[in-house]
Amino acid sequence: MRRSIATVCLSGTLEDKLSAAAGAGFDGVEIFENDLLACPLSPEQVAERCADLGLAVELYQPFRDFEAVPEELHRRNLRRAARKFALARRLGADTVLVCSSVAPEAVDDDALAAAQLRALADLAAEHGVRVAYEALAWGKHVRTWERSAELVLRADHPALGLCLDSFHVLSVGGDVSAVAGFPAEKLFFLQLADAPHMRMDVLQWSRHHRLFPGQGAFDLVDFTSRVLDAGYDGPLSLEVFNDVFRQAPPDRAAVDAMRSLIVLEEALVRDSTGSAADAVPGSAADAAAGAAAGAAARARRFAAPPPPASAPEGFAFVELAVDPESGVEVARTLAAAGFAHVGQHRSKPVELWQQGDARVLLNTGPSTAAGTGPGSGGPAGAAIGAFAVETADPERAARRATALLAPVLPRTRGAAEADLTAVAAPDGTAVFFCRTGASDGWLGDFILSGAPGPDRTGVTAIDHLALSQPFDAFDEATLFYRSLFGLAPEHDAELAAPFGLVRSRAVTDPRRRLRLLLDGTVLRRGSWAPAVPDPQHVAFATDDVFRTARALRERGAPILEVPGNYYDDLDARLALDPGLLAALREHDVFYERDGDAEYFHLCTEILGSRIFFEFVQRSPGHHGYGAAAAPVRMAAHRAAHARRRRGLARGSGRVDQDAGVQDAGRV
Ligand SMILES: O=C(O)c1ccc(O)c(O)c1
Numbered sequence: 297m298r299r300s301i302a303t304v305c306l307s308g309t310l311e312d313k314l315s316a317a318a319g320a321g322f323d324g325v326e327i328f329e330n331d332l333l334a335c336p337l338s339p340e341q342v343a344e345r346c347a348d349l350g351l352a353v354e355l356y357q358p359f360r361d362f363e364a365v366p367e368e369l370h371r372r373n374l375r376r377a378a379r380k381f382a383l384a385r386r387l388g389a390d391t392v393l394v395c396s397s398v399a400p401e402a403v404d405d406d407a408l409a410a411a412q413l414r415a416l417a418d419l420a421a422e423h424g425v426r427v428a429y430e431a432l433a434w435g436k437h438v439r440t441w442e443r444s445a446e447l448v449l450r451a452d453h454p455a456l457g458l459c460l461d462s463f464h465v466l467s468v469g470g471d472v473s474a475v476a477g478f479p480a481e482k483l484f485f486l487q488l489a490d491a492p493h494m495r496m497d498v499l500q501w502s503r504h505h506r507l508f509p510g511q512g513a514f515d516l517v518d519f520t521s522r523v524l525d526a527g528y529d530g531p532l533s534l535e536v537f538n539d540v541f542r543q544a545p546p547d548r549a550a551v552d553a554m555r556s557l558i559v560l561e562e563a564l565v566r567d568s569t570g571s572a573a574d575a576v577p578g579s580a581a582d583a584a585a586g587a588a589a590g591a592a593a594r595a596r597r598f599a600a601p602p603p604p605a606s607a608p609e610g611f612a613f614v615e616l617a618v619d620p621e622s623g624v625e626v627a628r629t630l631a632a633a634g635f636a637h638v639g640q641h642r643s644k645p646v647e648l649w650q651q652g653d654a655r656v657l658l659n660t661g662p663s664t665a666a667g668t669g670p671g672s673g674g675p676a677g678a679a680i681g682a683f684a685v686e687t688a689d690p691e692r693a694a695r696r697a698t699a700l701l702a703p704v705l706p707r708t709r710g711a712a713e714a715d716l717t718a719v720a721a722p723d724g725t726a727v728f729f730c731r732t733g734a735s736d737g738w739l740g741d742f743i744l745s746g747a748p749g750p751d752r753t754g755v756t757a758i759d760h761l762a763l764s765q766p767f768d769a770f771d772e773a774t775l776f777y778r779s780l781f782g783l784a785p786e787h788d789a790e791l792a793a794p795f796g797l798v799r800s801r802a803v804t805d806p807r808r809r810l811r812l813l814l815d816g817t818v819l820r821r822g823s824w825a826p827a828v829p830d831p832q833h834v835a836f837a838t839d840d841v842f843r844t845a846r847a848l849r850e851r852g853a854p855i856l857e858v859p860g861n862y863y864d865d866l867d868a869r870l871a872l873d874p875g876l877l878a879a880l881r882e883h884d885v886f887y888e889r890d891g892d893a894e895y896f897h898l899c900t901e902i903l904g905s906r907i908f909f910e911f912v913q914r915s916p917g918h919h920g921y922g923a924a925a926a927p928v929r930m931a932a933h934r935a936a937h938a939r940r941r942r943g944l945a946r947g948s949g950r951v952d953q954d955a956g957v958q959d960a961g962r963v
């Protein structure tokens with residue numbers, strides 16, 4: 297099926313948008329009126345540009361406030377429509393979108409609405425175009441797709457059909473199951489948009505917060521499959537009004553959009569591998585067989601899906617880009633946590649440190665990270681440059697990543713070194729796919745100088761990585777990490793942090809082997825900024841957080857000091873055993889409880905410019921990430937940072953009021 301994108305999804309001039317759409321591989325576009333009005337090219341030149349770029353002009357839109365009005369206004373509306381139909385022809389578009397009226401003059405009269413739509417369709421046919429009629433969720437009288445469908449049937453004209461837009465249906469809790477009975481030849485256009493659940497005015501929600509499929513909370517697989525199974529065979533067209541995408545680089549947004557369609561199509565055909573012959577009698581099995589048959593039919597209409605995700609087994613390693621100064625501090629802290637320097641890369645200035653199954657690479661050379669994110673370029677100061685996902689089939693995982701348009705990073709490697717593919721995540725982090733146990737695996741690139749020592753500090757593995765996301769890239773990053781590894785969002789939190797709201801979203805695989813925490817600001821940050829911009833952290837799992845805390849303290853690691861108020865509140869809220877409370881307080885350990893399941897975490901101060909380590913002890917039933925304490929932690933990091941800058945010792949009390957402010961954004 298053809299893949300299309302509305303120009304409203306992308307930032308820039310019409311020309312920017314068209315080249316971005318073509319660059320991402322779209323087959324066509326919906327041209328928005330405002331984009332055309334502001335464009336110096338004539339409609340013919342736009343048509344020519346689209347043809348040169350290999351883009352079909354699938355639709356021109358929107359034409360507003362047409363139906364069910366007094367006769368005099370109807371005549372004027374027809375004149376207006378004639379101009380737009382002629383324009384659509386000049387653009388090479390054969391379909392014009394007409395959205396349901398919001399005009400105060402519109403009356404609640406289906407017979408009148410249908411008659412006027414029929415007149416409109418007559419006019420369209422004279423111009424050689426069609427009208428796709430769409431119910432806006434906030435239309436004056438026509439708000440549901442069912443009502444727009446009734447009008448289309450009642451008007452009964454071959455040049456009049458339906459435009460279904462997932463947002464207008466799903467935002468108000470509608471569903472399209474009844475579309476199965478609607479004539480397929482009148483299904484003219486399908487617009488797809490996702491959105492997060494929000495409780496707000498539906499127009500505002502639609503105009504500001506739509507997302508590409510897979511980035512929000514709507515069930516677009518169900519929605520789209522019903523429309524396709526009803527016989528729709530036009531393009532799948534993304535129509536996303538989003539304040540962030542409107543200011544994001546259009547080339548990247550277009551790739552993000554294309555990735556969302558590839559993943560949606562994959563989900564639409566996924567059942568096709570389930571064989572109907574395996575079905576046992578019974579209604580559930582019949583339904584499953586029906587779904588499988590539907591998916592098989594759909595599969596014939598789509599390009600081949602990407603190779604399936606290879607289930608993640610965990611983190612093979614995390615690589616920290618460090619400069620000589622921060623490198624010393626990071627290494628010292630790792631050593632305090634019981635890590636040993638167990639290997640040296642054969643050709644690069646990269647050290648391998650290990651404790652339990654937690655492996656950390658310290659890279660003092662050029663960062664592996666892509667040139668796009670905050671971890672890239674310039675002296676690292678210490679940042680997460682890369683991480684590697686352990687999987688049984690790293691080659692397939694890499695093929696999936698490239699099929700999902702993840703940029704492959706150019707890599708230099710010495711003779712006989714492992715051929716690892718790395719792709720760049722939207723935040724610039726390099727992502728590798730590995731099989732640690734393999735004879736030709738990545739460990740072979742290191743000269744191993746010994747096993748991790750018997751130094752038991754409790755650290756067993758990497759629990760999760762927290763990656764801060766550039767403001768523009770949060771939703772893109774969610775989709776990227778989800779789709780590459782088959783992860784799903786587990787938690788969404790909005791934290792009232794000291795320097796503004798922070799979004800925090802955890803994504804993980806069904807077995808919770810790979811946990812990623814994505815953080816970003818809710819609003820673009822101004823000049824008032826934290827002393828530690830965009831901190832990232834590596835959270836190590838420990839089986840005894842107090843043992844880890846003691847080891848760190850004895851060896852002089854910079855443990856983050858937690859304010860006493862935090863523990864007083866903990867006591868008030870949870871009525872903890874006094875012994876436990878005292879231990880938490882003594883060791884600067886944060887605590888969270890979910891039913892009987894507990895989560896302990898302790899942090900270091902910032903090492904270098906933006907990373908810190910966290911040590912996490914979770915009971916098996918706890919799937920959180922310490923969100924409750926995050927604002928306290930952020931303030932504590934700022935306090936510690938300011939104190940350090942002033943050369944003061946831990947516990948020296950109040951922070952210099954100016955320290956974090958005047959040097960905001962710098963270290
Ligand atoms: O917000 C709007 O006005 C608008 C316009 C055209 C559409 O296709 C749509 O879904 C919404």
Ligand SMILES: [Mg+2]
Nearest residue numbers: 430461487535
């Ligand atoms: Mg629409």
